[in-house]
Each structure stands twice: as structure tokens, then as C-alpha cells.
Amino acid sequence: MSARGRLLLAAPVLVLAAALAGCSSAAPAPSAVASSATAPPSATASPGRSAAPAPAPSYRPDGTAQANKAWFDAVNTKLFAANAGANGRAIIDSLVSAGFDKAAMQVTPDKTSINGGVDSILFSVKIGDSCLLGQHGGGGYSSAVEKALGSGLCLIGKTRTIDW
Template identity: 35%
Template sequence: MSRFRSTFAAVMLAGITGFSLVGCTVQQEAKPLPEVEAPEAVESEAPPAAFVVDGSAEDNLPFFRETLAQFAGGAEPVQGEWLVNTLANAGFDKAAMQVSFDQSQTGLVADSLFVSVRIDASCLIGQVVTSDRSVTIELMPTVGPNEDLCLIGHTRPIDW
């Protein structure tokens, strides 16, 4: 029993000593931070992107992106004809475009539409999601046996 009491006393002493030391810290008075004025916000509005006649796909990527973003922010239906006409009206060559179908083979509205413009050996490729009108843009090399395609698979004929 005396061993139990010795152990109990040692544990209690350690606990009391530890407890009493927990609150022992050196406290210093907080020094106020110096006041620094925030720099004034400078609005630097970048000029709007412009179509570069005879420019490369890379040159026209910002304008392609801006054109599809404006389309996505509009009220026109997300359909291939609207996408192609929007890009053609902005200056892109309709004959160099490909567009995916508006509907699946089972007659359902496509989840998203793809549109592309081939410029030399490069492709500007845009995807517009029909449900939320979000846009994704890519700059990719041409593909296919003749390296003259941007979209792989069956695409809608642009005959309007």
C-alpha cells in the first residue's frame, strides 16, 4: 500500500507542479504596428482584343476567346449555326471552320458544342457548354491524315 501512496503522491506532485507552471509565461506589452497607407488602386483597362487580318492562330487567340465569351454571355441559343455566324461576323473565315452537331444521334440536345477555326497548321478550338454557357478555348495543331482538320470525328456541314 505504501508503494501505491508513493506513486500517487509523486503523480499528484507532478500534476500540481505542471499545472502551476502552465500559466507561467513572460508577457510583453504589445507594440502597435506602424501605419502603412495602402496604394491606390489603378485601373488599367487593357484594350479590347482585335482580329488580326493575316495573323496566326496565336495572334488571333485573344480575339477568338473574347468573341466566344461575348457569345456565351448573350442570349442566342447555343447552336452550331449561331457559333459559326458569330465567328464569321467577327472576321474569321467560315470556310476554315468546323462545328459539332447540335443534337446527339438519339435526338438529345448536345451537352456542349465545339467550334474550330483552322489558320495555317494551327486550330483555334472553342467549347461552349449548353447548360451553363461556360467556354473553354484551346490552341492546338491541326490533325488528320492531311493535317488539315481541327475537330476529329463527324462534324456538321457548314452549308448556310
């Protein structure tokens, strides 16, 4: 048999041996080099292609609540980063400045019935038959998109009149 023939027969054996070499019962000791070398590749690491940056969110007047959620989150995140104690009026004013319809909004009171502070403020913007829901308080900011209630509103319970 020629050298080339022996090499062709040996190649599958070498591949199998290399694959089995990784199978051992003892785990190697962790090291900084090993952990950085085994990090998953980033989404932009594909050869010959670079990922386009995600477009900045913006208000879509004819869009759905889901289509406007990224803008809703961006506006609220920016407000709370600048003013962690923003009250209901500041939240509504910020959303109006960002293009959302004030007439479609609801917000819960800033104070309890005995004039104490509230744990969180809930606010919403109704778009079509869905609602952008936001909550801000000691636990931070969170949001969701949900169907409007049967009443056509977004929030249950006491809300304050938005009359400014």
C-alpha cells in the first residue's frame, strides 16, 4: 500500500482519537486563559461581515403598542436615570414630549390616601386595543405590552386625573 493510501486510512482514526481525547473524567483546573479562550463568539464575529448597529428606537405614530415599546422604554429609562424619584406628572410630561398621546394615558397617584409615599407608580399608554404598561419604584423600572381591559382602560384601581 502506498504512503498516500496509509494516510487516507489513518486520517479517520486520528480524527476519532482527537475527538475522544476530550473525553476524560478529570476536569482541568480553571484558568483565566482557558475561560477567555472558551467564551462564546460574539454576534459580530462572523468573518467578512459586520453586524449593522441596531437602529435607535423612535416613536411610530401609526405603530402598535408592541412597535412602540422600545421607544417607551428608552424614554422612561432616560427619565429615571436623570430623576430616580420622578413623580407621575414628570412621567406623563416626558411621554408626551416623546410623542405619546396624553389623552390615552393613565397614571396612579404619587401619594397614598393618608398622604404617604407610594412604593411604585404605574402608568400606561393605550394604543389601539393594547397598552404600554410601565412601573417605577424601589425595584426599578419595568414594562410590558398587554391587551386593554374590557373597560377599554389599561390600569385597574385608582388613577389620578391627568388635567394639566
